[in-house]
Amino acid sequence: MLQLSAAQPHALHDVAATRALEAAAAASLPAHTLMRRAGAATARLALALAPHARQIWIACGGGNNGGDGLEAAARLQQAGKAVSVTWLGDPSTTPADARAAWQRALAAGVPFTPGPPADLGPHDLCIDALLGIGLRATSQRGAAHELRALLAALHASPATLLAVDLPSGLDADTGQYAPGFAPDAPSRAARHTLSLLTLKPGLFTGQGRDACGSVWLDDLGCGALAPAATAQLGTQQQADGRQAQRHASHKGSFGDVAVIGGEGLSARGMGMTGAAWLAASAALHGGAGRVMVALLDEGTTLAPPWPELMLRRVHALDWPQLTAVCGCGGGEAVRAVLPEVLARAARLVLDADGLNAVAGDSALAAALRARADAGLSTILTPHPLEAARLLHCTTAEVQADRLAAARALAERHACTVVLKGSGSVTATAGERTIVNFTGNARLATGGTGDVLAGLIGARLAAGLSPHAAASSAVQAHGAAADQWPAHQALTASALAAALQ
Numbered sequence: 001m002l003q004l005s006a007a008q009p010h011a012l013h014d015v016a017a018t019r020a021l022e023a024a025a026a027a028s029l030p031a032h033t034l035m036r037r038a039g040a041a042t043a044r045l046a047l048a049l050a051p052h053a054r055q056i057w058i059a060c061g062g063g064n065n066g067g068d069g070l071e072a073a074a075r076l077q078q079a080g081k082a083v084s085v086t087w088l089g090d091p092s093t094t095p096a097d098a099r100a101a102w103q104r105a106l107a108a109g110v111p112f113t114p115g116p117p118a119d120l121g122p123h124d125l126c127i128d129a130l131l132g133i134g135l136r137a138t139s140q141r142g143a144a145h146e147l148r149a150l151l152a153a154l155h156a157s158p159a160t161l162l163a164v165d166l167p168s169g170l171d172a173d174t175g176q177y178a179p180g181f182a183p184d185a186p187s188r189a190a191r192h193t194l195s196l197l198t199l200k201p202g203l204f205t206g207q208g209r210d211a212c213g214s215v216w217l218d219d220l221g222c223g224a225l226a227p228a229a230t231a232q233l234g235t236q237q238q239a240d241g242r243q244a245q246r247h248a249s250h251k252g253s254f255g256d257v258a259v260i261g262g263e264g265l266s267a268r269g270m271g272m273t274g275a276a277w278l279a280a281s282a283a284l285h286g287g288a289g290r291v292m293v294a295l296l297d298e299g300t301t302l303a304p305p306w307p308e309l310m311l312r313r314v315h316a317l318d319w320p321q322l323t324a325v326c327g328c329g330g331g332e333a334v335r336a337v338l339p340e341v342l343a344r345a346a347r348l349v350l351d352a353d354g355l356n357a358v359a360g361d362s363a364l365a366a367a368l369r370a371r372a373d374a375g376l377s378t379i380l381t382p383h384p385l386e387a388a389r390l391l392h393c394t395t396a397e398v399q400a401d402r403l404a405a406a407r408a409l410a411e412r413h414a415c416t417v418v419l420k421g422s423g424s425v426t427a428t429a430g431e432r433t434i435v436n437f438t439g440n441a442r443l444a445t446g447g448t449g450d451v452l453a454g455l456i457g458a459r460l461a462a463g464l465s466p467h468a469a470a471s472s473a474v475q476a477h478g479a480a481a482d483q484w485p486a487h488q489a490l491t492a493s494a495l496a497a498a499l500q
């Protein structure tokens with residue numbers, strides 16, 4: 001068993017791949033072995049998480065996820081713990097593995113109760129074994145009401161919560177709760193999830209991170225049988241331009257980045273030059289050799305906030321040599337320069353208002369699509385609303401399946417897509433989709449998206465492939481936030497300066 005960290009990448013398997021592994025493993029092992037291992041792993045983690053728990057309440061559903069809970073109950077009872085189980089199953093209809101586990105729990109003397117003990121406290125433990133990967137949009141046997149009542153009790157309890165396989169009601173593929181399953185309020189209790197056999201993508205994106213808390217994996221001894229991963233959690237740390245180059249380097253060795261954005265105050269009375277400066281600062285601190293800034297503020301001449309930055313007009317950019325980061329604070333002014341940017345930038349990171357402009361203009365969308373045919377690389381960095389505009393759907397539809405949305409965008413525009421949000425997703429056609437595991441809610445502050453765009457630009461300029469540049473920058477950006485001192489405000493400009 002291991003506790004997940006961002007230190008190394010992990011394979012992710014969707015439900016179909018996990019089911020295939022489960023079938024292959026079950027076929028090669030004596031009956032009930034997998035569930036016994038699952039129950040043993042759950043009991044082991046329960047004892048490690050709450051060694052002094054006075055009470056352990058296990059809520060078990062009528063399927064095999066409930067069977068895992070029953071198996072754990074038997075073991076915890078044998079270990080001398082005060083366990084109680086609420087089981088929604090029916091011995092005549094429950095799957096064979098779960099029925100065997102129920103019999104073992106009965107034989108071990110586990111007490112069965114209709115609901116949770118009245119006085120569960122913060123030092124106690126609840127185990128959520130209501131629903132695993134067998135979640136369906138609607139239940140067929142009508143136990144749904146009872147199940148939701150037990151889930152509400154788990155969510156409201158002050159006790160540490162350990163979810164078996166995944167938090168009940170969470171879709172393992174998408175990271176979205178099925179309707180009616182999400183907690184009413186964020187929990188203050190500690191949360192852990194013990195993923196069994198495989199790690200599923202839904203644990204790490206959308207609502208998954210908040211639902212799961214700390215994630216643990218036990219492959220039940222079947223890791224060697226695992227099929228090809230369907231996605232990947234995290235990525236290898238990539239050497240950026242500075243580390244990859246030889247001692248005899250010069251500023252041209254690390255690539256040029258040109259940030260194009262920052263609508264001026266005079267255009268519509270809303271100055272957005274800060275976004276361009278932030279992206280430029282991130283590119284500079286992220287290792288770019290030279291950083292140019294082309295502000296969309298015709299008529300105004302501003303001194304750059306750092307002397308290393310070079311001001312340019314868009315028409316004076318040396319397109320074949322540079323990586324363009326376009327759109328940060330671009331407002332409406334970016335629309336006018338996009339035809340040239342899309343046609344000429346050798347490498348392009350398109351962000352924010354650049355994406356909105358493409359979403360609303362079929363000629364720009366066609367120009368974006370044509371870049372791939374011309375051998376020009378492009379990375380799009382939408383947040384969910386921008387992705388929805390590009391896909392001509394709602395934000396809720398994007399969030400309903402973030403991996404699918406990122407893949408659809410990558411396919412449609414023949415480029416790399418970073419779909420931002422909790423568990424950012426990097427997708428490129430023909431590459432393994434990567435779900436990011438770094439970052440936290442402190443990044444939800446103005447300007448951090450501009451910083452990310454600039455950092456991606458620096459890595460693309462340094463020669464990484466679009467997929468590697470995007471995924472490694474997302475990981476480094478999140479890691480910088482994870483390492484941020486608790487007592488220090490996280491601002492986008494400080495984040496840009498702290499990038500490595």
Ligand SMILES: NC(=O)C1=CN([C@@H]2O[C@H](COP(=O)(O)OP(=O)(O)OC[C@H]3O[C@@H](n4cnc5c(N)ncnc54)[C@H](OP(=O)(O)O)[C@@H]3O)[C@@H](O)[C@H]2O)[C@@H](O)CC1
Pocket residue numbers: 022026034035038061062063064065066068095097130131132133134135136137138139140141142143144147164165166178196197
């Ligand atoms: N077999 C093995 O060897 C291994 C299996 N493993 C474990 O099995 C888990 C998968 O088990 P599974 O396939 O039985 O599905 P599971 O997650 O228990 O859900 C089915 C139950 O949920 C119910 N239900 C569904 N939707 C509902 C809804 N919307 N609202 C309300 N109820 C709903 C459904 O009720 P029904 O709709 O049939 O009335 C049925 O009772 C997996 O996650 C892992 O933990 C591991 O131990 C590895 C070895």
Ligand SMILES: [K+]
Pocket residue numbers: 065128129130131132163164165166167168
């Ligand atoms: K569960």
